[in-house]
Amino acid sequence: MRKIVILIIILLILAFGAYWYYLRAINEKNSNALESMKFVVQKGEGSEEISIKLEEAGLIQSNFLFDIYAWQSGYDNKLQAGEYEMPKNLSIKEVIRILSSIKAREQNKITIIEGWKIQDMARYFEENAIAQKDDFIKSVSVKSSWWNDFTILDDKPKDQDLEGYLFPDTYLIYKDALIDDIINKMLLNLEKKFTDEMREDAKKTGYSIHEILTLASIIEKEVSSDEDRAMVSDIFNKRLKLGIGLQSDATVNYVTGKGELQPSYDDVAVDNPYNTYKYRGLPPGPICSPSLSSIRAAIYPKSNDYLFFLTTPDGKIILSKTYEEHIIAKRKYLK
Secondary structure, three states: OHHHHHHHHHHHHHHHHOOOOOOOOHOOOOOOOOOEEEEEOOOOOOOOOHHHHHHHHHOOOHHHHHHHHHHHHOOOOOOOOEEEEOOOOOHHHHHHHHHHHHOOEEEEEEEEOOOHHHHHHHHHHHHHHOOOOOHHHHHHHOOOOHHOOOOHOOOOOOOOOOOOOOOOOOOEOOOOOOOHHHHHHHHHHHHHHHHHHHHHHHHHHHOOHHHHHHHHHHHHHHOOHHHHHHHHHHHHHHHHHHHHOOOHHHHHHHOOOOOOOOOOOOHOOOOOOOOOOOOOOOOOOOOOOOOHHHHHHHOOOOOOOEEEEEEEOOOOEEEOOOHHHHHHHHHHOOO
């Protein structure tokens, strides 16, 4: 009898331990990651199929525990088909609540083009009935919660807007998303794309992240291929170290709002700190949202012997070692 009692006690302890573990596991957050991802439940998929997909996507730790809780709570037949924007830091209980009690919200796909300015994005959002142009510009120009939520903004001047920090990419957004939700998504994407390795290598260049993004934005508007960007990055670096003006037509166009291949004499004479013909060094901030290619070019320039370059009307880059060669090239290609 004594052995039977001991056995019962052991079984009760094991059962209690298992139940405690089960409760802890279904309430524990999957991760501390801030980002979310698209998750699709197809029509006809059952709880077991969905749980396997969730585990494979890294949204839950155990499909087995998901199935147990879904069955025990009666939600196994209530999971709804649809497309979800699913945060990665949810518990199993929270994931099931979303998939069973919250109708999949309708989403829009938006595409932010590499090299776009804030004004371009604002126009795009208004034309696609996503947000009013003025509201978007105001949101990226005033201090908001994102100043403290993203390390990518640590060395960014607080008196500047988010020009250059809204990463160009294709996004899925809810139709009822707020402007700040969209901004947060783009900032989070830049935070993710600008890896720890890139940040460490950026430090070795002697530039801050803000300066890297500024340089990358100029490179983005000047040349288009990965190889050309790395070459031009080295040319700009040499000019900065030598104290020679960058003389970037792209920065002049940013000031004037034009898109000239070769700005006029009056344009390059405009008194504005973004005019790199008139002011030496980097401008105060980015002039557009650079691609990952341009950001990498700013961090990893390709060493060369050139000090001047121009881009022809058909996009070809012409490199020159001396000012005299550069003038000859301008006469030849920029008639």
